[in-house]
Amino acid sequence: MTSRTPATGYVEDVSPGRGTLPPRAWYASSDAASLSLNGGWRLRVSPTADAEDDAFAEPGFDAGSWAEVTVPGHWVLQGHGAPVYTNHLYPFPVDPPRVPAENPTGDHLRVFDLPGDWPDGGDTVLRLDGVESCARVWLNGTDIGEFKGSRLPHEFAVGHLLKPSGNVLAVRVHQWSAGSYLEDQDQWWLPGIFRDVTLLHRPPGAAGDFFVHASYDHVTGAGTLRVDSGVPGRVTVPELGIDTGTGEAVTLPVEPWTAETPRLYDGVLATAGERVPVRVGFRTVVVEDGLIKVNGTPLLFKGVNRHEWHPRTGRALDLDTMREDVLLMKRHNLNAVRTSHYPPHPAFLRLCDEYGLWVIDECDLETHGFVEQDWRDNPVDDDRWTPALLDRAARMVERDKNHPSVVMWSLGNEAGTGRGLTAMAEWIHGRDPSRPVHYEGDIGCRDTDVYSRMYPPHEEVERIGRGLDGGTHRRRGLPLILCEYAHAMGNGPGGLTEYQELFERYDRLQGGFVWEWIDHGVEHPELGFAYGGDFGEELHDANFVCDGLLLPDRTPSPGLREYKKVIEPVRIEAGDAAGTVRITNRYDFADLSGLEFVFSHQVDGIPTGAHRLTVPALAPGESAEVKLPGAPDGRGEEVQWTVQVLLAEDTPWAGQGHEVAWGQGTVAPRAPLPAAAGVRPAVDGDRIALGPAEFDARTGAVRSLSGVPVKDLRLDVWRATTDNDDGASWQTDTRYGPLWRESGLHRMRHRLDAVETDGDALTVRTRVAPAGRETGLRTVYRWTSDGTRVRLTVSVVPEGDWRMPLPRLGIRFGLAGTPEDAVFWYGGGNEAYPDTRAASRDLLWDASVGELQTPYVRPQENGAHADVRWAEVGGLRVDGDPEFWFTVRPWTTEHLDAARHRTDLVPGDTVWVHLDHRLHGIGSQSCGPGPLPRYHLWPEPVEFSFVFSQPRD
Known part of the structure; x- marks a missing residue:
């Protein structure tokens, strides 16, 4: 009996592939011909790797009955099968390098003609920039090889196989392969040809590979350019007067490249066979004195981790979408990107060069699923896999080495x-x-040049900053970056301000990268956006894939606006002298000459007129105090100042007038509200009248305020738990969301103890507590009125042994209304919670009830506004004494809590208003630390008040 190796044996082979050309720099030639093979392809999907023979690769095969799909693309997002989401678990048995027999395999077919002017002579290269996870390729019936390494380019020499017309390109793509064990990144598993397919003519004497070395001496101001090439040629940079041979160094005065000042020089590498455009950015990256420095200056990364994602096309991104990402980053003060967890489309790095972003370029490597078996059989410690690892490293470095934006190579992740x-x-x-x-x-930094951490709590980051973290001698001398921190899942992340304060306080802490850029929701007709489990996956990690600063449609979340404020490059604070502000330049390289400063006073949130401020062109790190114009008399209203920092001229990434930073301060506080008292409650049958308010005489429940019917006003302590409240299952720290539910805070009962009408007040005494628990909140509602306004004072005294904070503490009630109803308020304008309120700017705002909802992919607590002095909704005005947290919704918290997708939320005919005295913080515990202790809402005796009246004209 004999055995034979199946024709698909390459799928489980640990080698990187067969038949591919050596990796090289990615570039577009000026004059060598190219032909894009993107567009419509024929597709047949089979359930196993060996279900079909290779006949489809032969010329003349009739694929007319096959489906048509778009390349670049994923077949599971084009109606053929379904995506799978896992964070770290492999969605197949862990038996490296074996994969299941159930291995969806997509046979792709494209027939094409060469253009009539396609050159004779030379060679032609077929390049596939990204295929998941394993591909075998035929051209005109000839097997030319196979490869693994999904997010990396692979090229084949095919000139000898081409003919003028009727060329048949066949690509067999397997979803699972040995390579899948190296690609266990936290993302959707999406098979297909998802990046460009291109035919490239290589004329005799073509440039081939080349390496642009462009260093900068910050002491002398000189740049040194040397272009190494396997083929002799000349390098010209007309703007610098450079005309030199390859391999020869030229030193001369230049302007350096930085992410803040992305100065590029256009040049040409000319060989005997072609001309190649090169964009040269002079900069030098070193780790010295325990710091990462570029051009002699330590960096502070204000970064984000970026997966490639589009809600309709997955990881198949077009140039406009990539540019939109870069522009959004720049407009939100980001200066750095970690390409988690694979090299991006090469066009993205060209955009980073052009617009200015520091890049950590990360290899297409993650084996996280092996943590489930204590890393046993991990491929990165198995010599059989080392060639595949080296191949991935080489394909990243060689492809991207000529990008000045790339300042660090990353071996991979987890x-x-x-x-x-x-x-x-x-x-x-x-x-x-x-x-x-x-x-x-x-962790010991044996192989690396920086010390990198994920999600350390603030106190640990401070210990590292102070040099008290221990570790190896080598590690103690290296800078720290947080390659992931502040998990931006759902509502959040909290604690950004405190992290940034640490980064700026300790030199060794060189910033970090928020996880992550965009929610990976899949556009879905019934669910809005789908996440893990919505496609019937056997294993999945639910909405953990939706953890970005952008919603899936690229709408900036409140978290991104918060991050923009926290990392803004110009700090504006009240000065030491009265009537002044201190301006601090927090850029690393740029002065403030490209910015203008606009000042205004506000009275009760209304600006009184804008003025230009004269601010020196401060160098990085410098500060100056600037005198403000005299403040108006607020006549008892609150008077504030606001300084905005705007672009003085158009830039490539934003137009003149774009806001870069802002600051606010108070000149005169709001006068205390007059006491709303003096009118006695009057009992009339089943009702009690108190000024413009009416109550139920038996229960003390308010029926109307200022003529507006009010429904179910009561103490409220519950919120629809956020992803950060619920936390991650592997965390050992207290996760309050589950504890709140276990303790019954989502089902509080309200017992009436007394209704009293003595003196000039209506007093309603209650106890609020969950069933099955002895803990409770003794709550007293005291109502008074002056005949025009009604004041509610709420007193709360906790009873029993409370071992957890509360989600919120305030009141809620219902008003007749719809999502289209207008809301007006004076206070914070961005969604805010105690540890996410940096971007909460005090102004006079208006929005509809519907617009005040943040549509997180998994519905949860959202939409709170901080420091609200007064609000008008549903024909009712509410004044704080002095301020309150304000939230208004077209559905109840219970409905919000029960919803799993946006489409589960259906508005009714009631608008629910939340007036909160305090809120619990948000934190980052969906993967990182919870809220800092100062943001915990522990039960304690407290009293707070609101004043109700008719809206003012």
Whole structure:
């Protein structure tokens, strides 16, 4: 009996592939011909890797009955199968390098003609920029090879196989392969040809590979350019007067490239066969004195982790979408991107060069699922896999080495430790010593040049900043970056301000990268946006895939607006002298000459007129005190000042007048509200009248205020738990969301103890407590009126042994209304909670009830506004004494809490108003730490008041 290796044996082979050309720099030639093979392809999906033979690759095969799909694209997002989401669990048995027999396989077919002017001679290369997860390729019936490494380019020499017309390109794509064990990133598993397919003519004497070395000496102001090429040629940079041979160094005065000042020089590499445009950015990256420096200046990363994502096309991104990402980053003060957890489409890095972003370029490597077996059989510590690891490292470095925006190479993410990672680091250090190497999992920093951490709490970050963290001698001398922190899942993240304060206080802390850029919701006709489990996955991690600063449609979340404020590059604070402000330049490289400063006073939130402020062109790190114009007399109203920092001229990433930063301060506080008292309650049958208010005589429940019917006014302590309240299952810290539910805070009962009408007040005494628990809140509602206004004072005294904070503490009630009803308020304008309120700017605002909802992919607590002095909704005005938190919704908290998708929320005929004295913080515990202790809402005796009246004209 004999055995044979199946024709699909390459799928489980740990080698990187067969038949591909060596990796090289990615570029577009000026004059060598190219042909895009993107567009409509024929597709047949089979359930297993060996379900079909190879006949489809032969010329003349009739694929007319096959489906048509778009390339770049994923077949599971085009009606053929379904996506799968897991955070770290492999969605197949862990038996490396074996994969299941159930292995969806997509046969892709494209027939094409060469253009009539396609050159003779030379060679032609077929390039596939991204295929998940394993591909075998035929051209005109000839098997030309196979490869793995989904987010990396692969090229084949095909000139000898081409013919003028009727060329048949066949690509068999397997969803699962040995390569899948190296690609266990937190993302959707999406098979297909999801990046460009291109035919590239390579004329005799073509440039091939080349390496642009462009360093900068910050002491002399000189740049040194040398372009190494495997083919002799000349390098010209007309603006600098450079005309030199490849391999020759030229030193001369230049303007350096930084993310703040992305100065690029256009040049050309000309060889005997082609001309290649090169964009040269002069900069030098080093780790010295324990700091990451560019051009001699330490960096402070204000970054974000970016997966590639589009809600309709998945990881198949077009150029406009990539540009939109970069522009949004720049407009929100971000200066850095970590390409989690694979190299991006190469066009994205060109945009980073052009617009200015620091980039940590990360290899397509993660083996996180092996943590479930204590990292046993982890490929990165198995010599059989080392060639595949080195291939991935080389394809990243060689493709992206000429981008000045790339300042650090990353070996990958959450792959444990092992000899394969050491081999990758050694190869990268040898190939490109001009950039540091990053890898968070190398806790002792044996192979890496920076100390990197994920989600450490604030107190640990401070210990590291103070040098009290211990570790190896090598690690103690390296800078710290937080490659992931502040998990932006759902409502949040909280605590950004306190992290940034630490980064700015300690030199060793060089910033970090918020997780992550965009929610990976999949556009869905019934659910709005789908997440893990919505496609019937056997294993999934639910909405953990929706953890971005952008909603799936690229709408900035309140978290992104908060981050923009926290990291703004100009700090504006009240000065030491009365009537002044202190302006501080927090840029690393740029002065303030490109900005203008606009000042205004506000009276009760209404601006009184804008004025230009004269501010010196401060250098980085410098401060100046600037005198403000005299303040108006508020006549008892609150008077504030606001300074806005705007772009003085158009830039490539935003137009003149774009707001970069802002600051506010108070000149005169609001006068205390007069006492609303003096009118006695009058009992008349089943009703009690108190000024413009009416109550139920038996229960003391308010029926109307100022003629407006009011429904179910009562103490409220519950919120629809956020992702950060619920926390992550693996965390050992207290996760309050589950504890709140276990303790019954979502089902509080309200007992009436007394209704009293003595003196000039109506007093309603109650106890609010959950069934099955002895803990409770003794609550007293005291109503008074002066005949025009009605004051409610709420007194709360906790009873029993409370071992947890409350979600919120305030009142809620219903008013007749719809989502289209207008709301007006004076106070904070951005969604805010105690630890997410930096971007809450005090002004006079208006919006509809519907517009005040933040449509998180998984519905949860949202829409609170901080420091509200007064609000008008549903024909009723509410004044704080002095301020309150304000939320208004077209559905109840219970409905919000029960919803799993946006489409589960259906407005009724009631608008629900929340007036809160305090709120519990948000934190980042969906993956990181919870709220800082100062933002916990512990039960304690408290009293707070609101005044109700008719809206003012």
